[in-house]
Amino acid sequence: MQFKALVDAYYKSLYRYAFWLTSDEGIAEDLVQETFMRAWRSLDSLQNEQAAKSWLITILRRENARRFQRKSLEYADLSVDEIEDQAQSFDVSTDVDAIRQALYKLSEKYREPLVLQVVMGFSQEEIASEMGLPINTVATRLRRARLQLKELLGDDHIKQGVNRRGL
């Protein structure tokens, strides 16, 4: 695969993944640049173009692991066994800023599989493979991520846009 074609195909989704992984535009940009430089140096090892996306994500996650220093804040788990009760009403804000605020508040363990699924188009199997998790755990985290978003978006404080963080 041509390097430029690889960059054109994946730089946007990689940047967005890196941004939500780090919550920092500068670090995300550095990570993407470094990821592509490492990819360039070992481009010959990419045998299958279909594998490029996973390959790049693996490189980026390793790069991030080397930089990662801050301790993530944990968000208390919701009781997913109560889905039936909560799901009676799924009215949430669809305001983009409010959703971004809610995403910042999600624990990384829930946000990352969600971003891999929505931004990168990964299947649950691919997420499980990338994150080294059982597929049932991935499924649970995806459910909890969406339920936590719903909970967070139901918060009037967020709906009113107080303390919004500009992007």
Next chain:
Amino acid sequence: MKCLEFRRLALEQPAAIPAEAQAHIRQCASCKQFYQKLNTQEAALAQALAVDVPEDLVAKIMLRQSFAPEEPGASTGKRERQGVKRGIISFALAASIGVLAVMLNWIPLTNTPVVEEHGATAELMIRHVEDEAGTLAKTELVSMDTFRETLQKVNLQASADYSGITFAGNCIVDGILAAHFVVQTPEGPVTVLLMPNHPFKEPVDYSNKRWHVAMVPMEKGSAAFISEPGLNWQAVKEQMMAIVKV
């Protein structure tokens, strides 16, 4: 399929629920409503996740790749060994020259910090150019009004037009406001940083393997011309220095 099972599946992957789940929502009004609202949130979620990507990101990646010395796929071990070997040879050569120079009194040791300081300033200029790598890839000429406005913001004026400028903007370089231009030449782009508040008494000529930096004093402050090594930047310098008035 029971409602709870449907909702679990929907929350795991709303975009791809199995046929059995699709059959369930045709029969269950409550789950159908749940699924519609979930899809609304999902669309908004996709929109929220799609943060703006820096416009010059591709240019920066391609610039860094163009400087990568190795061909893709080169063995890392081999590269490292070659690097170590090159490093040993370079060190030995530099040490020999250094000893010889000191013996012959070519290098006044007291001046070394000044040379290092110049190198550090030149590296700052290089870092700025690399941070703004997207400016090098621009091809559309900027208007002379933009050129003049950029100069005016640092209290400089142009006595004539300058053709070939594809980027003009004011930036903070080394903590000082500068006029930043990119001039396209047949050999490649030359970055010009005009810094009237950055005094520099003597010309500096600095190169690393990727960049050449020439810093020249102006009547007030200094100017830096950054280009790839070997590129004829002097013509840009002469024309720019002839046009720009303090």
